Amino acid sequence: MSFKKYLKLYVITDRRLKPEVESVRQALEGGATAIQMRIKDAPTREMYKMGRELRKLTREYDALFFVDDRIDVALAVDADGVQLGPEDMPIEVAKEIAPSLLIGASVYSLEEALDAEAKGADYLGAGSVFPTKTKSDVRVIGLEGLRRIVESVSIPVVAIGGINRENAREVLKTGVDGIAVISAVMGADDVKRATEELRKIVEEVLG
Ligand code: TZP
Ligand code: MG
Numbered sequence: 001m002s003f004k005k006y007l008k009l010y011v012i013t014d015r016r017l018k019p020e021v022e023s024v025r026q027a028l029e030g031g032a033t034a035i036q037m038r039i040k041d042a043p044t045r046e047m048y049k050m051g052r053e054l055r056k057l058t059r060e061y062d063a064l065f066f067v068d069d070r071i072d073v074a075l076a077v078d079a080d081g082v083q084l085g086p087e088d089m090p091i092e093v094a095k096e097i098a099p100s101l102l103i104g105a106s107v108y109s110l111e112e113a114l115d116a117e118a119k120g121a122d123y124l125g126a127g128s129v130f131p132t133k134t135k136s137d138v139r140v141i142g143l144e145g146l147r148r149i150v151e152s153v154s155i156p157v158v159a160i161g162g163i164n165r166e167n168a169r170e171v172l173k174t175g176v177d178g179i180a181v182i183s184a185v186m187g188a189d190d191v192k193r194a195t196e197e198l199r200k201i202v203e204e205v206l207g
Helices: 022-030 046-061 073-077 091-097 110-119 142-152 170-171 190-205
Strands: 009-012 035-036 064-068 079-085 102-107 123-127 157-160 177-180
Touching: 009 190, 022 035, 022 046, 022 190, 046 064, 046 073, 046 079, 064 073, 064 102, 073 079, 073 091, 073 157, 079 091, 091 102, 091 110, 102 110, 110 123, 110 142, 123 142, 142 157, 142 170, 170 177, 177 190
Parallel strands: 009 035, 009 177, 035 064, 064 079, 079 102, 102 123, 123 157, 157 177
Antiparallel strands: none
């Protein structure tokens, strides 16, 4: 699957930590292979405008671009894909509406992972691997929970939740295709450098 190699360092925006455009540029400079625009509670027009800018930037750096939750915004800005959780548009409906988009499913258990794969998800965002302050009320599945998911599905898996440069190696060794991070990159003083460090670890383990 040709998009798989772009999942290895998947960086997600968080405007509570950094404004999107400059932080995404720095993450791309540092070697992010995919960017997800994650904005909760902003007017649709604002998301659309930001999505257009980030789409342009990700093209310049040959990175994939995903939009969280919003299939309409993903389509409007010509994103590569959309990330859908259990409360978002059902995967099978999203595939019908937007056959051109990659569908990433956010899953928090083995059961949800198998269900998302059966419904046609193109890849999984599986977590939360470790406790995280970034998203409230997430279930922590641990490295074992993650490993079970990786072993049970045949679509690519990106690990998410509490991943940083201290624990990235052990996460990558579970057999995932990539790691997704918010605070390890967006919470760093130097976004480019934090991304570079993670990319180095990813290259060491995944090649
Ligand atoms: N989904 C599961 S955990 C999480 C999301 C969006 C938050 C990840 O953020 P961080 O800062 O990398 O732990
Ligand atoms: Mg969602």
